[in-house]
Amino acid sequence: MNTFERQHGGSGIKTAVILFLMAFCFGPVTLQGASYTIFNMQDFSSQELRMQAFTLNDDSELEIDIIGARHKDSDQMYALGWILDSETREVVWSMSEEATRRLEDDRKLRRYNGTMYLDEGDYEAYYFAGNPLQMLTGFRLKGDIEGLGDLLGIMGDALDDEFSKDGTIYYKQMKKFKFQLSSEDRDFIVRGDAPPVLPDQVISLVRPRNLSDERAGFTVTAPTDVKLYAIGEYSENNDVFMDGAKIINARTRQKVWAMERWNTDWSGGAFKNRCFLDEINLQPGDYIVNYWTDESHTFDDWNSIPPYDPFFYGITISAASPRYADRVKPSDIDERKKTIVQITKVTDDVNLARDFKLKRDMRVNVYAIGEGRKGYMYDYGWIKNADNDETVWIMREDQTDHAGGAAKNRVYDGILELKSGNYTLRYKTDGSHSYGSWNAAQPSDSRNYGITLYAYEEDFSPDLVEVGQLKSLGGPRETQTTYEFRFHVPPAPDPQQIRELVEQQKEITRIYMEQLSDLRREMRESPNDLETVEELKRDIEELKKEYEEDMKELTHEFDREQIEFENKELENQMRLLQKELESLDHKNFIEVQPSSESSDFIVRIGGVGNNANLKTTFKLDQPTRVRIHALGEGVNGRMYDYGWITDKKSGNVIWEMTYMKTQHAGGAVKNRLFDGVIMLDKGTYEVYYVSDDSHSYAEWNDYAPPNPTNWGISLKFEK
Template sequence: MLAEFEKPFPDEVSYSGFKLSSSQGITVTSAGFGYRSGGSKLVLSNAWIVDAASREVVWEMAEARDEWREKRITEETYQVELPEGTYEVYYSTLPHRREHKWNMDFNFSFWGLGTDRVLERLVEEEDVDDVDDVYRRFFLRVEGDGATMSAQEVRDNHDRMAADAIVAMRMLGDHEYVEQGFELERNMKIHIYALGEGREDGVYDYGWIINADTGERVWRFTYDDSYYGGGAEKNRVVDSSFEAPAGRYVAVYGTDDSHSYDRWNSAPPYDPTFWGMTIRAEDPDQSRYARRFDYKSKDLENVVVEMDKVGDDGYVRKGFTLKKPMKLRVYALGEGKDGQMYDYGWIVDADTRQRVWQMEYRDTEHAGGGEKNRMIDDVIEFDKGSYVAYYATDGSHSYPHWNTAPPMNRERWGLTITGVEGFNRSNVADYDEEVSGDYLVHLSEMGDDESRRETFTLDKETTVLIYALGEGVDGRMYDYGWIEDAKTGRVVWEMTYRKTRHGGGASKNRMFNDTIVLGPGTYTVFYETDGSHSFHDWNADRPFEPENWGISVRPVDKS
């Protein structure tokens, strides 16, 4: 006996192996249930044999049986010709369905309903007490002239294969997010073997590779580049190679909240213990030119901004100054649906208040879990100067209170900015708007029914930047500011509705961000609010930068 599985329970996956010292025909005998109708097939137990070296399926019971018309448990015998080699036998009692999309309305000519109804009828037909008793009548036996291998020996063989790989992320369960850095000392072709979950509308358990120095994504597991991996239709496999230049890379793999090695919710793939991603040198002799490194520790050394684990109704900001132009990696997780973002981040130029980057839905991709979990991972070129990064959330679905399945890398919900190739921390400094803002006037965080004023003096003609946030509806402003000549009382500038544009959030949030020229003299800046919708007490969605509800004036260097 080369392998034997008896009296299984429902929803199990078991395996063992065997070695053949010569080519021969082996005999496979099984008892189980399957039914085929109209091109569709339901099998309550399935078995298959895998070549341990190539990982190729050399035989599968569900495909070997052409007709499956009985309405009861039946016993079948198969003759399988195999060459010398090492093989693994898998036996699964998770329902296996193929060809037609299965749903509870699909009309099998005999039983009509889905798997549960099939099992109920089998209990009646087999005259047993319950579903477990049905499965306990199933078995699989493999007979031939060879040596048996236990499940532990199969696992040991897998562990040896993983030890020889550049990267091995295997047997991954639900809610996993794994990163592994690796360095190639010379150009080489690398081979990627990855198993994951996906459908035509997207992938849910999958991996990708980025350049650790530039942040550029160099490879990604996609549905279109994968193929059917056995078992459930959503099991997908990538088995491909590409030329990788010498350099430092990071392999990343993430899973959602269901269907993984720890707990399959439908039929498992042909190679279940390799659920994840394995990377090897195409030429084994090249393996000595590859090594792993701890990516996370290096990544943390290069953090410029870290705003993660942001919860409901969150609003965080962080300023930074770049002493020279540089590239930075911007990584953000947020919530978006139907083309609109609800939890997202953005970056503004601290001097001009112009947005230099924003997390737009069209630039994001699915981040695992619920479809509204969105992710962006990009490298942006920044000029020398000061910037402020922001991240805001709405009132639901954020860390750690999710109203649907959380994303793969849930703890990074927010915005993280890190240095990439050539990064030198001495070229980055913290930026505090209150300390470094160089304001002539800064009236901010204005509340309901508030009126404030400040005066400033210019000794020469000066171009000033006015940045103001207020409330306006139907052409009229309710929270707004203006500037008067302190000597004459003449209004030299006013925040009118026509001069403003949308300031984010509710449509009544209005923003002015532009320059004017003022002559030498003394000026008074005023800001007034009405009795509703202001800082800390919004009656509609807040603006992009709520703490700046008010008005600021600062000189602009025109030199």
């Protein structure tokens, strides 16, 4: 009889049976100090953020086993885990603060295995499987010192030999990422991965996507304190929030609160992550809360480590205490419903005017977005009295607020009293940084770049105004686009001059590539809006004309230096975009039905052939983790067969199959695969898949991928 049998007075066989039944019913059991797994996160996809909520019914000693990764020559982690207190939203444990040890087989992988004590309560555990390669492609420096540090760390990894082979080493590394939490007692509850909700919350604008400008109205019925929880992205050098929030009085348009450097704290992760968690007092009235983002570092598209409370990235407003709950209510204030006159989507080098007549005295809301810095406006609007030519209002830099994106993006949002009579709305831009031609981060509400007058009165009727046609007043800089470079080429070939010309070519290519990218994004946001498609067709024609003019001078200089000039990549991209636009109308996007093959599938578009334009629609009744499996064609950083997802209500692109989000799928090098998980909020979505005229299912011009029938895109519920 062995020691265990003597102590427990039974046979080894009986004990084995009992232990087997316990393990079958209750999970893993060990003979000495029984250990129960609360969760075990593994099998991550690139850039995946995963959460697991749990409750401890008593004070507990827990064992943590976690493997992450940190940047080369840096203490900064790019794959790590942490635990939050669900009630206070404070971090109770973080891998970045522990003494991790290096794994023997990889110099970047780090492991922590130890114990910790947590009080009784509700908690959330998070793990972010960051990918330095993907972070680099989505990175915008924005001038801040902390951002520079992040970038240097990321570049150190991206340039490392380990990560130079199409990310192969990283994907092997990622397979070892894990986060396991265990308890000696079974006194816990696993609550799942549903996004957390704050008690008594009234407004929640959270988990925004890139280039968002979200607004919501609420009403305060009595003086009260409200709790604000806002997380955003701050640029130290520009002293502005690239992703931020503010609250204005809906009637006076005065700002009553905003995220500032001085009233926010670091929110974990990258240094640029900042949060506001406090109470403010509001008087009775109607209010608008606004949250904006720039083109990077938002939920499910992080270019650095996310904040430690990522599901609340955005702003949430709640009553300060339950007794105030009935004093703060959501409202359907539509601040942008009654447009009197507008000049928007204004481009470079224009001087525009629009006449309008008011048939009675009115209070109007002036909403103008432009470019300005250091007391001077470069793109701005104004209003003139057409009867006496007097300026009744002009956009001044010191009266504007940050409009999101670059610090020079400025917005004026105020009330103006206008007498009945004739007026002219004016707007003027210089030669750079305007709609469709940004040279820095664009404003969050870029579609309204220009000036708009909204009616303030509730009884406004369109019959009370007369509006004329938009007019261009011309001018020396309104007729053609010019650039700052000038050529002074000596008669004999000059190697230095040749280098400068090549650099000029690269710069022009970069500028036009950015404009093409903006046009393509706008196309994907409104693929079924024929009016928008027609406008985009005109835009691409104008872009081609500008390009041809710019190329004439540059080509002439190349000829003088007796060197060959070509810009095939840019010209090819122009042709591709024009071809896409020509194929975009209601009949070209074929509606396909959501898959009924299995309850696991939400959408399945497979076996896609050449020249396809497919879409389908699906609806989610609650926030859901969704696994995307997309197979397509990509070469030299660009995709030719690919898919994307849009929010049907807003038209915003939620997810897109870009080259750097994918990995080699097997077969030909250009076969690309994305297999990852994203979080989608409650709502209705559209899934699109397009292909070009070659290399698709059953029409391969190179080696097919291992699972060719999956050429397309599918979405499944992630269990």
